[in-house]
Amino acid sequence: MSLSRRAFGLGLLGAGIAATGGYMALRDSSLLREPLALTGFVGGEKKGFLANPRTRAALAGAGFALEARQAGSVEMVRAPELRAQGPDFLWPSSSVMVEIAKDNQIPVRRSQVVLNSPIVVYSWSNVVDGLTAAGLARTEADGHLAFDLAAFLKAILAEKAWADLAVPELFGKARLVTTDPNLSNSGFMFAGLAANLLAGDVATGAALDRVGGEVETIFRRMGYKSNSSGSLFDDYLAGGPGVHPMIVGYENQLIEWILADRERWARIAGGRYRPVPLYPVPTVYSAHPLLSLKPQADGLIDALNGPALQAIAWEDHGFRGPLGARGEAAVLADLARLIPDRVDAILPMPDARVMLALLDRLA
Structure with a gap:
């Protein structure tokens, strides 16, 4: 009996030593180091x-x-x-x-x-109904919405009213808003995309001499521009179609907002005024x-x-x-039809030298 107790005690001692040794080894490992x-x-x-x-x-x-x-x-x-x-x-x-x-x-x-995350244009379901009737937006086979951004930019330059684009409930001239391109990336990316679309290809220095003034006009007509993509998206959701009928943002922003509160999305998904992502063809990847x-x-x-x-x-x-x-x-489940599996119609951004020259014009 005493032998059994002695063996048991030695076993506990051995286990304790092993445990202590194991802890000492772990203490020096990355598992226990402060991040x-x-x-x-x-x-x-x-x-x-x-x-x-x-x-x-x-x-x-x-x-x-x-x-x-x-x-x-x-x-x-x-x-x-x-x-x-x-x-x-x-x-x-x-x-x-x-x-x-x-x-x-x-x-x-x-x-x-x-x-x-691809650059998208955010609008509202009632606005998209009009843009579709005007031939500027279309529903693709998988359900996502494609947008003829080049034609819309030309409508802005021609000072077309919303009524001319089959959206008579909106006041004044057609417009979209982005962030300040000299501070925030979504505005920066949109400036490059606009220059590409107006130039008909990836904008070069020579092309910028030709279309730079048009890009300036588009940005000047936006009015106030936020310095944060997140803040602009929050303002878009809070203001509704009357305040922000169209903004430029990232695809992930709406997905993130929906995933954060599925019940909220369920309440508005079937309504006339719901946020909608439009995919420019082509677009640029952020x-x-x-x-x-x-x-x-x-x-x-x-x-x-x-x-x-x-x-x-x-x-x-x-x-x-x-x-x-x-x-x-x-x-995504019910969101899958809003978001394409892949976005293949992509233009490269102009190089840094061209973009810096464009930023100087937009400052």
Whole structure:
């Protein structure tokens, strides 16, 4: 009996030693280390993704804790006062920003696209009914709405009234609104897309001499322009078709809004006034590259491109992955007909030199 007790006691002692040794090993491993705190600037359209508890937990599991400060994509690669804050990373919403950042002597160590979202035009179901009757919008076989943006831009330049476009309930001349292209990426991307469409191809310096004045006119007629894509989208939803009949934004913004409150969407989905995404043909893709500026941020690119965070980005926020395809999870269900599986009618953005010249004209 005493032998059994002695053996039992030795067993407990051995287990305790093993447990202590295991803890000591784990204590020095990444599993028990505090997440590495990184500070950087991100576009407002990604603030919901980064605030998501699932995102924060997945980042912590990968060893990171982010303090993400909101800034416009153009602003974060051009404003000296932001650079002076010594960010570890930048996360703008256009690949052109990588080139502009390097031109501005920002020390980019690594850059890689993490998320994608095509540029769309947001309108309202009653406005789209008129645009369809006027031949400017059409429903594709899979159910999403295609938009002849080039023809609409020419209507703006011709000072057509909404009534001329079969939308008599709206007052005044046809218009759409975007963000300030010198601060925010959605406005920046739209400026490049407008220049492309008016030039008939990817805009060059020579083409900009020809169509730059028309792009200026389109932006001048917008009136006030927000410096945040997120703020503009919130204003669009709050104001309704009378205040904001058409705005420029990212595809993921409406998906994220719907996924946040399915019951709210169910209440308005069958109504006359509901938000609708229009896909310009062609459009441009807003790629979201993460720029690592310091060694400690290099691994953040790999973490964000991992399957866990990519799944959260699609399932909760509607961001497509680096290749531009929809995620695998069937989170859209009743939304699937609003959102095409792929967006193949894509124009490249003009190069950085042309875009900077265009920004100077729009300043």
